[in-house]
Amino acid sequence: MKRIRLSEGGGGEETWKLIRGLFLRYFNNPILSSLEDSALVEVASKIAFTTDAFTVKPIFFRGGDIGKLAVAGVVNDLAVMGAKPLYLSVSFIIEEGFLYEDLERIVQSMAKTAEEANVLIVAGDTKVIPSNQGRDIYVVASGIGEVVYPNLSSKNIKEGDAIIVSGPLGDHGACVLAQREGFDFGEEFQSDCQPLWDLVDHLLKKGIEVHAMRDPTRGGLSAVLHEWSWACGVSFVIEEEKVPIRQEVIGICEFLGLEAYHLACEGRIVLAVEEKDAEKTLRALREHPKGKDASLIGYAVKKDKPSVILRTPYGTHRLLEPPMGELLPRIC
Amino acid sequence: MKRIRLSEGGGGEETWKLIRGLFLRYFNNPILSSLEDSALVEVASKIAFTTDAFTVKPIFFRGGDIGKLAVAGVVNDLAVMGAKPLYLSVSFIIEEGFLYEDLERIVQSMAKTAEEANVLIVAGDTKVIPSNQGRDIYVVASGIGEVVYPNLSSKNIKEGDAIIVSGPLGDHGACVLAQREGFDFGEEFQSDCQPLWDLVDHLLKKGIEVHAMRDPTRGGLSAVLHEWSWACGVSFVIEEEKVPIRQEVIGICEFLGLEAYHLACEGRIVLAVEEKDAEKTLRALREHPKGKDASLIGYAVKKDKPSVILRTPYGTHRLLEPPMGELLPRIC
Numbered sequence: 001m002k003r004i005r006l007s008e009g010g011g012g013e014e015t016w017k018l019i020r021g022l023f024l025r026y027f028n029n030p031i032l033s034s035l036e037d038s039a040l041v042e043v044a045s046k047i048a049f050t051t052d053a054f055t056v057k058p059i060f061f062r063g064g065d066i067g068k069l070a071v072a073g074v075v076n077d078l079a080v081m082g083a084k085p086l087y088l089s090v091s092f093i094i095e096e097g098f099l100y101e102d103l104e105r106i107v108q109s110m111a112k113t114a115e116e117a118n119v120l121i122v123a124g125d126t127k128v129i130p131s132n133q134g135r136d137i138y139v140v141a142s143g144i145g146e147v148v149y150p151n152l153s154s155k156n157i158k159e160g161d162a163i164i165v166s167g168p169l170g171d172h173g174a175c176v177l178a179q180r181e182g183f184d185f186g187e188e189f190q191s192d193c194q195p196l197w198d199l200v201d202h203l204l205k206k207g208i209e210v211h212a213m214r215d216p217t218r219g220g221l222s223a224v225l226h227e228w229s230w231a232c233g234v235s236f237v238i239e240e241e242k243v244p245i246r247q248e249v250i251g252i253c254e255f256l257g258l259e260a261y262h263l264a265c266e267g268r269i270v271l272a273v274e275e276k277d278a279e280k281t282l283r284a285l286r287e288h289p290k291g292k293d294a295s296l297i298g299y300a301v302k303k304d305k306p307s308v309i310l311r312t313p314y315g316t317h318r319l320l321e322p323p324m325g326e327l328l329p330r331i332c
Numbered sequence: 333m334k335r336i337r338l339s340e341g342g343g344g345e346e347t348w349k350l351i352r353g354l355f356l357r358y359f360n361n362p363i364l365s366s367l368e369d370s371a372l373v374e375v376a377s378k379i380a381f382t383t384d385a386f387t388v389k390p391i392f393f394r395g396g397d398i399g400k401l402a403v404a405g406v407v408n409d410l411a412v413m414g415a416k417p418l419y420l421s422v423s424f425i426i427e428e429g430f431l432y433e434d435l436e437r438i439v440q441s442m443a444k445t446a447e448e449a450n451v452l453i454v455a456g457d458t459k460v461i462p463s464n465q466g467r468d469i470y471v472v473a474s475g476i477g478e479v480v481y482p483n484l485s486s487k488n489i490k491e492g493d494a495i496i497v498s499g500p501l502g503d504h505g506a507c508v509l510a511q512r513e514g515f516d517f518g519e520e521f522q523s524d525c526q527p528l529w530d531l532v533d534h535l536l537k538k539g540i541e542v543h544a545m546r547d548p549t550r551g552g553l554s555a556v557l558h559e560w561s562w563a564c565g566v567s568f569v570i571e572e573e574k575v576p577i578r579q580e581v582i583g584i585c586e587f588l589g590l591e592a593y594h595l596a597c598e599g600r601i602v603l604a605v606e607e608k609d610a611e612k613t614l615r616a617l618r619e620h621p622k623g624k625d626a627s628l629i630g631y632a633v634k635k636d637k638p639s640v641i642l643r644t645p646y647g648t649h650r651l652l653e654p655p656m657g658e659l660l661p662r663i664c
Binding site for chain 2: 009012034037039041048050053055076078087091124127129130140214215218329
């Protein structure tokens with residue numbers, strides 16, 4: 001079994017062989033192949049720029065892997081800002097002894113996801129760190145997108161805004177946790193990891209004035225709503241019955257004592273729109289395969305203290321705490 | 333002693349406290365403070381985009397640290413492509429238990445280097461990985477620059493071109509190695525780690541037609557010349573006497589059996605210019621404090637097989653091998 005060696009991160013001949021034999025083979029485009037110190041690209045004058053580090057464990061999970069996650073994650077961070085994802089850079093930090101075939105599988109998956117999302121990987125770097133175990137890899141991706149739909153910002157959210165999610169919540173987090181804990185829900189239950197620019201573009205092309213959009217990754221829906229409430233001083237009342245959550249996700253949360261609203265998604269969006277636009281938004285989302293289970297889950301309201309309130313199916317209310325503590329390390 | 337906890341990478345309240353209490357405090361600018369999923373920035377239509385992962389050990393060394401290295405490294409990768417560095421993103425992967433005060437020192441140093449280089453850190457991410465030791469941190473930086481001087485490319489290098497370096501080679505690599513091996517050359521001998529756009533801009537503003545430029549990091553001068561020879565099919569003859577290398581660097585190379593030409597620099601440039609422009613280039617570089625020890629070290633020549641040839645002070649020749657093997661892990 002071929003394993004990654006320290007020399008492949010040294011910047012010498014072995015590094016060059018790895019770049020040409022693996023990265024250029026799969027991430028094949030003239031900008032990357034120029035192999036200069038920076039990629040030269042043309043863009044519109046307003047761009048979005050983002051970065052994310054991925055340390056998920058297990059590296060391969062149902063519905064994806066660390067590579068797909070990195071590409072989709074950065075694409076989605078651009079998409080929710082109304083930016084068409086264009087160019088990505090990727091840095092790999094790999095433990096010495098890591099299986100070459102696993103690296104190849106990751107790179108292959110990144111190339112496939114990049115193609116699906118219509119983005120080019122134009123810059124990269126590889127470092128190899130000494131280790132005894134050789135099991136870990138970290139992937140950091142950064143991305144540039146052209147701002148096609150400006151004016152999306154958490155600061156736009158107003159009292160009365162409808163809160164909509166594009167699909168079931170927590171699939172990614174629950175799927176990774178299930179695999180880590182050795183539960184098996186069968187092939188059907190997978191991470192939601194997917195790039196979302198096509199869905200966002202489909203929606204915004206209709207001219208619907210979306211106030212704000214987020215992909216609820218680390219910290220899940222709860223993190224998004226709390227960050228929004230801190231940013232614009234409103235509260236949210238969420239109807240628990242309306243939040244789409246799969247039975248498997250509820251099951252694993254009950255078993256591990258977790259709150260499903262805290263679980264990461266990697267292929268969903270949360271949106272705030274004026275109430276009058278809510279129906280149109282739902283219709284547009286549901287037309288697209290990635291938004292077919294979209295649901296209106298609640299509203300922004302004015303309260304003395306910004307908070308997130310859940311209305312239970314019995315009509316009672318409870319406060320949703322912001323995610324905190326050592327909940328879920330290495331979930332993305 | 334305050335240490336980084338897993339919860340500070342979880343995306344919940346503790347992560348937010350770390351972002352506001354540390355990163356926003358030092359990397360203070362309105363683009364980053366908006367805390368959206370991507371930074372929105374305005375740029376010219378031609379940009380350069382690059383990424384680099386930093387895993388150097390020790391994290392703090394004479395003349396710098398992993399944070400300064402990350403900012404300077406990305407700034408220099410943009411600069412050598414003729415691009416004015418504008419915006420940076422930074423991702424931290426931190427071992428649980430890492431000292432908070434060390435992280436603060438790194439962040440402080442990044443902020444200082446970014447200010448010196450006149451760039452804004454506009455996007456970031458933090459992940460915390462479980463660990464027993466808590467000693468490691470990896471920093472990945474990506475950068476965007478405006479292409480002010482296009483047409484720099486290793487493909488431009490031609491037979492007869494003069495090869496110039498901006499200062500002594502190998503200081504960074506030798507300094508890190510010395511600290512790792514417990515040698516002490518005194519305070520004077522430091523890493524050359526520094527951002528170089530000011531030097532590059534000073535030179536190119538004079539209208540000198542530089543063919544190609546590189547910062548000789550991993551693999552040192554040897555990697556740059558070999559990559560150039562592969563890219564454009566020429567060879568290089570380098571006069572060993574003309575290559576500025578400090579006594580300390582020669583000492584540590586002799587002791588450890590290393591080739592000084594393979595040692596990383598983090599604050600030098602290597603340039604190829606037409607012979608007729610060599611004197612003007614040297615003069616311009618020497619006018620600037622970061623280029624005061626610039627030296628013309630050799631020429632591009634035509635050979636049957638692309639190679640890098642050293643002419644020794646005795647007039648004999650030897651082949652310089654490309655860097656290979658497990659030379660220097662975690663040097664940058």
